[in-house]
Amino acid sequence: MAKANPEPRLTKKAYDARVADVRADLVHMQVQLKNAPFPVLVVVAGVGAAGKGDVVNVLNAWLDPRGVETFAFQEPTDEERERPAMWRFWRCLPPHGRIAIYAGGWHTEALREDPRSPRDLTEFDTALRRIARFEDQLTADGVLIVKIWLQLTKDDQRARLHELEADERTAWRITAEDWKSHRDYDRLSRLADTMRRATQRPGAPWHVINAADPRARNLEVADKILTRFRAHYRTHKTVAPIAKPRRTAPLRAAGLRRLLALPLDQHVGSGGYEEKRDKWLGKLNRIVRTANQARRSIVWVFEGWDAAGKGGAIRRLTDAIDARDSRVIPISKPTDEEKAHHYLWRFWRHVPRAGMATIYDRSWYGRVLVERLEGFAREVEWRRAFSEMNEFERELVEHGVIVIKFWLHISKEEQLRRFRNREDTDYKRHKINDEDWRNRRKWAAYETAVGDMIALTQTRFAPWHLIPANNKRHARLEIIKTSCQMIEAALAAKK
Amino acid sequence: MAKANPEPRLTKKAYDARVADVRADLVHMQVQLKNAPFPVLVVVAGVGAAGKGDVVNVLNAWLDPRGVETFAFQEPTDEERERPAMWRFWRCLPPHGRIAIYAGGWHTEALREDPRSPRDLTEFDTALRRIARFEDQLTADGVLIVKIWLQLTKDDQRARLHELEADERTAWRITAEDWKSHRDYDRLSRLADTMRRATQRPGAPWHVINAADPRARNLEVADKILTRFRAHYRTHKTVAPIAKPRRTAPLRAAGLRRLLALPLDQHVGSGGYEEKRDKWLGKLNRIVRTANQARRSIVWVFEGWDAAGKGGAIRRLTDAIDARDSRVIPISKPTDEEKAHHYLWRFWRHVPRAGMATIYDRSWYGRVLVERLEGFAREVEWRRAFSEMNEFERELVEHGVIVIKFWLHISKEEQLRRFRNREDTDYKRHKINDEDWRNRRKWAAYETAVGDMIALTQTRFAPWHLIPANNKRHARLEIIKTSCQMIEAALAAKK
Numbered sequence: 001m002a003k004a005n006p007e008p009r010l011t012k013k014a015y016d017a018r019v020a021d022v023r024a025d026l027v028h029m030q031v032q033l034k035n036a037p038f039p040v041l042v043v044v045a046g047v048g049a050a051g052k053g054d055v056v057n058v059l060n061a062w063l064d065p066r067g068v069e070t071f072a073f074q075e076p077t078d079e080e081r082e083r084p085a086m087w088r089f090w091r092c093l094p095p096h097g098r099i100a101i102y103a104g105g106w107h108t109e110a111l112r113e114d115p116r117s118p119r120d121l122t123e124f125d126t127a128l129r130r131i132a133r134f135e136d137q138l139t140a141d142g143v144l145i146v147k148i149w150l151q152l153t154k155d156d157q158r159a160r161l162h163e164l165e166a167d168e169r170t171a172w173r174i175t176a177e178d179w180k181s182h183r184d185y186d187r188l189s190r191l192a193d194t195m196r197r198a199t200q201r202p203g204a205p206w207h208v209i210n211a212a213d214p215r216a217r218n219l220e221v222a223d224k225i226l227t228r229f230r231a232h233y234r235t236h237k238t239v240a241p242i243a244k245p246r247r248t249a250p251l252r253a254a255g256l257r258r259l260l261a262l263p264l265d266q267h268v269g270s271g272g273y274e275e276k277r278d279k280w281l282g283k284l285n286r287i288v289r290t291a292n293q294a295r296r297s298i299v300w301v302f303e304g305w306d307a308a309g310k311g312g313a314i315r316r317l318t319d320a321i322d323a324r325d326s327r328v329i330p331i332s333k334p335t336d337e338e339k340a341h342h343y344l345w346r347f348w349r350h351v352p353r354a355g356m357a358t359i360y361d362r363s364w365y366g367r368v369l370v371e372r373l374e375g376f377a378r379e380v381e382w383r384r385a386f387s388e389m390n391e392f393e394r395e396l397v398e399h400g401v402i403v404i405k406f407w408l409h410i411s412k413e414e415q416l417r418r419f420r421n422r423e424d425t426d427y428k429r430h431k432i433n434d435e436d437w438r439n440r441r442k443w444a445a446y447e448t449a450v451g452d453m454i455a456l457t458q459t460r461f462a463p464w465h466l467i468p469a470n471n472k473r474h475a476r477l478e479i480i481k482t483s484c485q486m487i488e489a490a491l492a493a494k495k
Numbered sequence: 496m497a498k499a500n501p502e503p504r505l506t507k508k509a510y511d512a513r514v515a516d517v518r519a520d521l522v523h524m525q526v527q528l529k530n531a532p533f534p535v536l537v538v539v540a541g542v543g544a545a546g547k548g549d550v551v552n553v554l555n556a557w558l559d560p561r562g563v564e565t566f567a568f569q570e571p572t573d574e575e576r577e578r579p580a581m582w583r584f585w586r587c588l589p590p591h592g593r594i595a596i597y598a599g600g601w602h603t604e605a606l607r608e609d610p611r612s613p614r615d616l617t618e619f620d621t622a623l624r625r626i627a628r629f630e631d632q633l634t635a636d637g638v639l640i641v642k643i644w645l646q647l648t649k650d651d652q653r654a655r656l657h658e659l660e661a662d663e664r665t666a667w668r669i670t671a672e673d674w675k676s677h678r679d680y681d682r683l684s685r686l687a688d689t690m691r692r693a694t695q696r697p698g699a700p701w702h703v704i705n706a707a708d709p710r711a712r713n714l715e716v717a718d719k720i721l722t723r724f725r726a727h728y729r730t731h732k733t734v735a736p737i738a739k740p741r742r743t744a745p746l747r748a749a750g751l752r753r754l755l756a757l758p759l760d761q762h763v764g765s766g767g768y769e770e771k772r773d774k775w776l777g778k779l780n781r782i783v784r785t786a787n788q789a790r791r792s793i794v795w796v797f798e799g800w801d802a803a804g805k806g807g808a809i810r811r812l813t814d815a816i817d818a819r820d821s822r823v824i825p826i827s828k829p830t831d832e833e834k835a836h837h838y839l840w841r842f843w844r845h846v847p848r849a850g851m852a853t854i855y856d857r858s859w860y861g862r863v864l865v866e867r868l869e870g871f872a873r874e875v876e877w878r879r880a881f882s883e884m885n886e887f888e889r890e891l892v893e894h895g896v897i898v899i900k901f902w903l904h905i906s907k908e909e910q911l912r913r914f915r916n917r918e919d920t921d922y923k924r925h926k927i928n929d930e931d932w933r934n935r936r937k938w939a940a941y942e943t944a945v946g947d948m949i950a951l952t953q954t955r956f957a958p959w960h961l962i963p964a965n966n967k968r969h970a971r972l973e974i975i976k977t978s979c980q981m982i983e984a985a986l987a988a989k990k
Contacts, residue, residue: 024922027922028922031925053817053819056818056819057817057818059818060813060818061810061813061814064806064810065809065810065813065823065854066806066809066823066825066856067825068823069822069823070818070819070821070822071819072819072820077572077573077574078572078573078574079572079573079574101818103818103819311559311561314560314561315556315559315560318555318556318560319556322548322552323551323552323554323555323565323596323598324548324551324565324566324567324598325567326565327564327565328560328561328563328564330561330562335830335831335832336830336831336832337830337831337832359560361561427519427522427523430526
C-alpha cells in the first residue's frame with residue numbers, strides 16, 4: 001500500500017524535543033488547576049484506528065497521575081441501565097481542581113447505537129440534544145470541556161489499519177469490525193458530522209485533529225488542552241464574591257397570583273378522616289407496588305413553608321410504602337464533596353434504581369428559593385436554574401421515572417401559630433430555630449420566589465401540585481390522592 | 496388449625512396505648528442521635544414468616560423518615576459481584592447521626608447460601624468470621640449495632656403460615672419455598688444457631704425475640720433499640736479530645752531494625768538503564784493485561800518518606816498500564832463525608848472492579864503514621880488499626896485482588912538534598928511546603944512508626960516490599976520488577 005498521507009511526518013527527534021516542554025506545561029497547568037474552582041473534562045473521540053486509546057495513554061503519561069482520572073465506558077452496568085441515560089456520566093464527573101479524561105464517553109455512546117431506521121434517528125436526535133444540554137449545564141457552571149475529534153481520511157484509515165495489522169504488537173487490536181467500519185466510512189463520517197454539529201456548543205467546541213501522524217496528533221491534542229486551559233483559567237481562576245441580593249421582584253407574576261389565589265379555608269374534620277385516609281393509603285400501597293413490579297421509579301419532591309407539614313405528610317406516604325423500596329433524602333447543607341460539583345450533582349447521585357421510590361424532603365428547588373434569597377447563588381446562576389431543573393426532570397421522566405412535585409402552602413398566621421406551638425411543646429422544640437424566624441421575616445420575598453418557581457418550572461411532564469395545608473388533614477388527603485392519580489396516569493400512559 | 500401460641504396476645508387497645516410512647520421515645524432518640532458522633536445500625540433477621548418485613552415497616556413508620564434509611568439486599572448487582580463480599584455492605588453504612596435498618600443484610604446473605612457440603616460449610620465459616628470482624632471493626636469505632644433475631648417455634652411458624660395464607664391481603668406472600676423451609680425447620684434452626692453463636696460479639700449481641708405475637712414483637716424490637724441506644728449514648732455522646740501523643744516508642748523493634756538494616760548505597764547508572772526499564776515495563780504491560788483478562792484486580796499501595804519518589808515511580812507504572820484500566824487515588828485529608836464514617840470507608844469506596852488496577856498514593860497506613868504521630872487518632876485507635884488493615888487486605892486478597900505494598904526508603908541526608916533541590920527549582924517548588932519540613936523534624940519518630948508498621952502489617956498475603964530509593968533508577972527498576980513478580984505469582988497460584 002502507498003502511504004496515504006503525503007505530508008512529511010514529525011521526526012522522533014523533533015517530537016522528543018517538544019515533548020519535554022509540553023509535559024512541563026501540562027504539569028504546570030495541573031498545579032494551577034489544583035486550587036481553581038472548576039474541573040477539566042477532556043473528551044477523546046474520533047474515527048476508528050485514529051488512536052483514541054493511544055492519545056488517552058499519552059496524556060496520562062504526560063500528566064501527573066495524581067490529578068487525573070480516565071473513564072472508559074463499556075456496556076452500562078445494571079446499576080447504570082436502571083437509571084436515566086446521563087446518570088453514568090454524572091457519577092463520573094470530577095470535583096473542582098481535577099481532570100477527567102473520557103475515552104469515548106457520551107458522544108461515542110450515542111454513535112455506537114448506529115441509527116438506521118427513522119425511529120433510531122429520532123432517538124439519536126434525542127440523545128444529541130441531551131448531550132448538548134448536559135454540556136451546556138456544565139460549561140455554564142464553569143467547567144472546562146475540551147472535546148477532541150481524531151480525524152482520518154478514508155485512505156489514511158486504510159493505511160493505518162494495514163500498519164497496525166503488520167505489527168505483531170498491535171495486530172490483535174484490529175478486528176473484522178474495524179474493517180467493516182472502514183468500508184462504511186462515508187456513512188459513518190456523515191453521522192459523526194451530524195453528531196459534532198449538534199453538540200458544537202459555544203463553551204464546548206469540537207477540536208478536529210488530523211490523526212494521520214501520531215506524533216503530530218499527540219502534540220496537537222496537548223496544545224489544544226493547554227490553549228483552552230490558559231484562556232479559561234484567566235477568566236475562571238477565582239470566583240467573585242456574590243453581590244448582596246437586590247429586592248426580590250417577580251420574574252413571572254402569574255405564579256405569585258396563582259399562589260395567592262389558592263383557597264386556604266378547606267376544613268376536613270376528624271370525623272371519618274382516618275377511614276378515608278386509610279382507604280387512600282391502601283390504594284397508594286397497591287399502586288406503588290404495581291409501579292415497583294413494572295420497574296417504574298417514583299420521585300417525590302416536597303417543598304413548602306417551614307412548618308407547613310412536609311415531615312408529617314412524608315410519614316403518611318412512607319407508612320404506605322414498603323420501606324425496602326423507598327428512601328427519604330432530607331436536603332440540607334451540601335457536603336464538601338457536593339460543593340465541589342455542579343449543584344445538580346448531589347441530586348443526581350440519589351436518583352433511584354428501577355422500581356424504587358425516592359422522596360426528596362426539600363430538593364433542587366432550594367436553588368431558586370433559599371439560595372436566591374440569601375445570596376448563596378448569584379443571579380445568573382439561579383436564573384438559569386429554572387430551565388436546568390426542568391431539563392433534569394425531563395430526563396427523569398423520559399427514562400420512565402414518575403415525578404410528583406408538591407408545594408405545601410399555609411398562611412403566614414398559620415405558620416406563626418405552628419411556630420409558637422413548637423416552642424411551647426417540649427418534644428417539638430428541636431424542630432424550630434432562629435433560622436426559621438429569620439426566614440419568616442422574609443415571607444414576602446419568599447412568596448415572590450415561590451411564585452416564580454411554580455410559574456417557571458411548571459411542565460407538562462412534571463407539574464406542580466399546590467396543596468392548601470392550613471388544615472393538615474386536608475393536605476394529607478390531597479397529597480395521597482394526587483400521588484395515586486399521578487402514578488396511575490403514568491402507568492396507564494406507558495403500557 | 497389450633498393456635499400454636501397459647502400465651503394471651505396483646506390487645507389492640509393495650510398496644511395502641513404503648514405505641515404512642517414508643518414513637519415519642521424513638522423520635523427523641525433521633526433528635527439526640529442527630530448530633531452524636533456515631534451511627535446506629537439495626538439488623539432485622541429471623542426465621543421465615545416471623546415478620547421481618549413487617550418489623551422493618553413498623554420501625555420506619557415510627558421513626559422520623561428523614562433520619563433513617565432502609566436497605567434490603569437482593570441478588571448483588573454486577574458492580575457488587577465484582578468486588579469483595581463485604582463491599583456492598585460498606586457502601587451502605589450510614590454516616591454519623593443517622594440510622595440504617597437492614598432487612599436481612601450480611602447474616603441473611605450468609606444463611607441464604609444454605610451450606611450442605613463440607614466445602615460449603617468451610618465457606619459458611621469464612622463468611623461468618625468475615626462478618627464478625629466487620630462488626631468488631633464498626634463497634635470498636637463507636638458504631639451502635641442492634642441485631643434482632645425474630646424467632647418462632649415450628650408450631651408457631653406453621654400457624655403463622657396458615658394465618659397469612661388465609662388472609663387474601665397476605666396470601667400472595669407465601670410461596671412453596673416458605674413451606675419447604677418450614678419442613679426443614681430443625682436443620683435451618685441449627686444453622687441459624689451456629690450463625691448467631693459465631694457472630695455474637697460483645698459490642699453487637701443478638702437479641703432473640705419471640706415473634707409469635709406481632710404486637711408484642713414490635714414493641715419488644717423498639718424497646719431493644721431504645722435500651723441499647725440509651726446505654727450507648729451515655730458513653731458515646733461526645734468524643735473526648737485526643738491526648739497529646741507521648742514519646743514514640745516502638746511496639747515491635749524488629750521492624751525498625753529491618754528498616755535500618757536496609758542498604759541504601761545501590762547505584763544504577765544511566766548507562767543501559769532505559770533499555771532495562773523499558774524491557775521490564777513491556778513485561779509489566781503484558782502481565783497487567785493478562786490479569787485484566789483474567790478479571791483479577793490489582794491494588795498498589797505506595798508509602799514512603801516525603802520526596803522518596805512515590806510520584807515518579809507511580810508515573811512509570813501508569814506509563815505501562817492502559818489508562819482505561821487504572822486509577823491513581825491520591826490520599827490527603829478526608830472529606831467531611833469520609834470523616835463521618837469509619838476510617839477504612841474512604842478506602843473501601845475506591846476498591847476496583849474486576850480486572851481494574853488502583854494505585855493508592857499514600858493509603859490506609861496513614862492511620863499508623865501521620866495520625867499516630869500527630870495525634871489525629873487516639874492510641875487505642877491506631878493500635879487496633881494494624882490488625883484492621885490486615886483484615887482489610889485479607890478480604891481483598893480472598894476475593895482475588897493482588898495487593899502490592901511498597902515502602903520507599905531514603906536516608907535523611909538524601910531527603911534534605913531533595914527538599915533543597917525542590918526549593919531551588921522553579922517548577923518543583925509547589926511540591927514542598929512547611930509541613931514537609933515539620934515532618935522532617937520528626938524523622939526519628941516516623942522511623943519508629945514505619946518500623947512498627949512493617950512489622951505488624953507484614954502478612955503472607957500482602958507483604959511489604961522495602962525499596963531502597965536513594966537512587967531513583969534503582970528504586971524504579973525494583974518497583975517494576977517486584978510488581979511483575981507479584982502479579983505473575985498471584986496469577987500462577989490461582990489458575
